[in-house]
Amino acid sequence: MSDRAPDDHTLQRLDPRVRTLWVAQSALAAALIGGGLFAVNRVLEVLPTPVPVGVGAAVLLVGGALAVLRYRAWGYEVRDDGIYLERGVVRQVRTVVPFVRIQHVDSSRGPVERLAGLATTVVYTAGSRGADVTVPGLTPVRADDLRERLKGLAIRSEGEDAV
Amino acid sequence: MSDGSSGQTEAGDAGVKPAPETAEQGDATPPVDEQPRALSPLSIPYRAVSRGASVAFTLLFLVVSGSSLLGGTVGQLAGVALVGLAVVAIVAYEVVYWRRYEYAVTTDTFDIRSGVFRRRNREIPVDRIQNVDITRNVVQRMLGVAEVDMETAGGGATEAAVRYVGFEEAKRLQRVLAARKRGADPTPEAADDDEPRGEVLFELAPRELGLVGLFSFDLRTPGVVVFLLYGLVTTRGAGMVPSVPGDGLTLVGLAVAAGALIVLFSWAAGGVAAVLNYYDFRLTRVDDELQYERGLLRRYDGSIPLDKVQTLTVLDDPLKRRFGYATLYVETAGYAPGGDDRGSQAAIPIADRERVLSLVAELEGATVEGLERPPKRVRRRYAARYLIALGVVVGALVAVERLLLSGLLWYAPLALLPVVPVAAHLKWRHRGYALAPDHVLTRNGVLRRRIKVVPYYRVQTVIDSRSLFQRRWSLATVTADTAGSLSLVGADAAAVDVDDRTAARLRETLSDRLYEALDDRIRERRIAPPGADGWRPERRGGVESGPESTPED
Structure with missing residues (x-):
């Protein structure tokens, strides 16, 4: 039990920057939808001008609210025998992945994530749902740390429990 | 040399396969069983014809149309020469393919060396082979050849497709691989034993075959037929269906008659297909393997190691329930999800419900009872x-x-x-779940009711999900994900719409039971050392993958 990090056994939150990122993403979507609608309307002139603006604002509002709620709903916990995740706004999903079932662990950083200084850890199992277990919004150090810790726990549980 | 040459086995295997004979013989020349073998010579003409036919037809078409363009005897001669050349090329290719294809069963791998232009050496660890399937169509049966397919848990495609060997050789491969998997070196007598060993678990009686035909009405078939007919009618143009004289009543009558015909036709078609598929179906248990045979025109012989079984599914519909029948599916991780219907090949198409349930008990030691329905x-x-x-x-x-x-x-x-x-x-009545001593059972569906039996040690992840609407009713769905293929039977084992407190408990219990089951299996193994009674331990890290594939880096 020596390689347990002090933050195990408590529900971990994602980095707050991911909330900003998600809000920014929904703002971008709102701008694209609203702007596109506005541009089309300028040519066709079927809708009164406030409508595209209103649509854009609505998308921003809903998207932003969802992003904030999504951030609040997200949490993960490294337990004794597995990793536990909870997430989802409309559909709340809680997943338990026993360490013996971990096939491999990735940490990855996309271009946007690199800009925001964030990283993602992906846990692969052999289950038919494949890479269902993705933890986004971690700092790169934390993502690497989580990956290493899960790897260690997976190997150890294999050594102790399997065959 | 043969020991550990693959580098894929775990340290534990050293104790599993003492195999003194192999050790003695293995150093100088490999024993007879392990020498590389070639495909059946008959595979040359068969492959040439089956693979060359389409090429030849295309060429023939080109030549006929080309010679009419060029005209005269010159064009015809050139055409004939071209076709002749193509035939020679195809036959030559197949001869070379045959000469350069060899396979061998070594102590712990199945090796294939093949390829005409691009050479490929493939070694498949015997432990990882999930299914060995033999298929023969009518022509192949007349020639006495068969195709052998081997599946492992990884990847989408069939890992080893041996096209084609003699049927006897195919059966030998199946037997030898099964024996190797148990860790026992098959004695020559046992390997060459032609007597069907093992106990017959299930044989489809002619009456039951008829029932399979009757019950295999597929609702999708009428849809396809209607679609095709519609396409036919519209492409033929409106001239074919002129204005039908008469009033609306005749039209309705015609429509009803057409509908009835379509339903009857698709029923008959489904019945014939099912009868062809399941003719002379037999399920045998040989040591720790299931073997099945079936098919009238195309004959299938397959094997499934029992320790690779992921889930069992008992399937029925209102008609089958009414008359007390059910269908059984055995799922392994070998087949690609969403592929063809191969995952169902080990299914028992129809049998008395009692018999299906007793088979479940025999195969998995699970009794299907005590399922708890969701709250009212x-x-x-x-x-x-x-x-x-x-x-x-x-x-x-x-x-x-x-x-x-x-x-x-x-x-x-x-x-x-x-x-x-x-x-x-x-819908409520036919839902349910149960935590049996060694299995989790789930039941869902009215028109296609599925009872899934999942051993705890097969659970991969546990997913508890609550939609917005479920939260309003304080309900949740708990899914036990396994590595089984989702191809045919569809949904995962899920306790749908249970009370949210039950769901939280279920989620934790499933994970706990997984570890308990794993511990139990280890203890069992320590008491009875592996290989002593022919029982071979299996690997655990998910779908039998060794520790070397587990960590990243």
Whole structure:
């Protein structure tokens, strides 16, 4: 039990920057939808001008609210025998992945994530749902740390429990 | 040399396969069983014809049309020469393919060396082979050859496709691989034993074969038929179906007759297909393997190691329930999800319910009983759901009636109103879950009811999900994900719409039981050392993958 990090056994939150990122993403979507609608309307002139603006604002509002709620709903916990995740706004999903079932662990950083200084850890199992277990919004150090810790726990549980 | 040459086995295997004979013989020349073998010579003409036919036809077509363009005997001669060349090339290719293809069963791998232009050496660890399937169509049976397919858990495609060997050789491969998997070196007598060993678990009686035909009505078939007919009628042009003389009544009559014909036709087609598929079906248990045979025109011989079974599914529908029948599917991780229907090959197409359940007990040691239904409030949820669906349909019809077709009977679907509570009740009634000593059981579906039996040690992840609507009713769905293929039977093992507190408990219990089951299996193994009674331990890290594939880096 020596390689347990002090933050195990408590529900971990994602980095707050991911909330900003998600809000920014929904703002971008709102701008694209609203702007596109506005541009089309300028040519066709079927809708009164406030409508595209209103649509854009609505998308921003809903998207932003969802992003904030999504951030609040997200949490993960490294337990004794597995990793536990909870997430989802409309559909709340809680997943338990026993360490013996971990096939491999990735940490990855996309271009946007690199800009925001964030990283993602992906846990692969052999289950038919494949890479269902993705933890986004971690700092790169934390993502690497989580990956290493899960790897260690997976190997150890294999050594102790399997065959 | 043969020991550990693959580098794929775990340290534990050293104790599993003492195999003194192999050790002695293995150093100088490999024993007879392990020497590389070639495909059947008959595979040359068969492959040439089956693979060359389409090429030849295309060429022939080109030549015929080309010679008419060029005209005269010169064009015809050139054409004949071209076709001759193609035939020679195809035959030559197949001869070389045959000469350069060899396979061998070594102590712990199945090796294939093949390829004409691009050479490929493949070694498949015997432990990882999930299914060995032998298929023969009519022509292959006349020639006495068979194709052998081997599946492992990884990847989408079939890992080893041996095209083609003699049927006897195919059966030998199946036997030898099964024996190697158990860790026992097969004695020559045992390997060459032609007597069907093992106990017959199930044989499809002719009466049951008839039932399979009767019950295999597929609702999708009429849809396809209607679609095809529609395409035919519209492409043939309106001239084919001139205005039918007579009033609306005749039209309705015609439509009903056509519908009945289509249903009858698809029923008959489904029946014939099922009978061809399951003719002379037999399921045998040989040591720790299931073997099945089936098929009239195309004959299938397959094997499934019992320790690779992921889930068992008992499937029925209202008709089968009424007459006390059921279907059984055995799922392994070998087949690619969403592929063809191969995952169902080990299914028992139909049998008395009691017999199916006793088979489940025999194969997995599970009794299907004590399933707990969701809380009763779920019925109200389903009723509400159906009412909303009905309301949407009626609303749409009303809109259509107002805007397009006046006089449409928009209120007709309301006749379904009395059915709503019944349907809701039935849906609730046929749901359920149970935590048996070694398995989790789930039951879902009315028209296609599936009872899934999942051993705890097969659970991969546990997923507890609650939609917005489920939260309103304090309900949740707990899914036990396995590595089984989702191809045919569809949904995962899920306890749908259980109380949310039950769900939280289930989630934790499943994970705990997984570890308990794993511990139990280790203890069992320590008491009975592996290989002593022919029982071979299996690997655990998910779908039998060794530790070397587990960590990243």
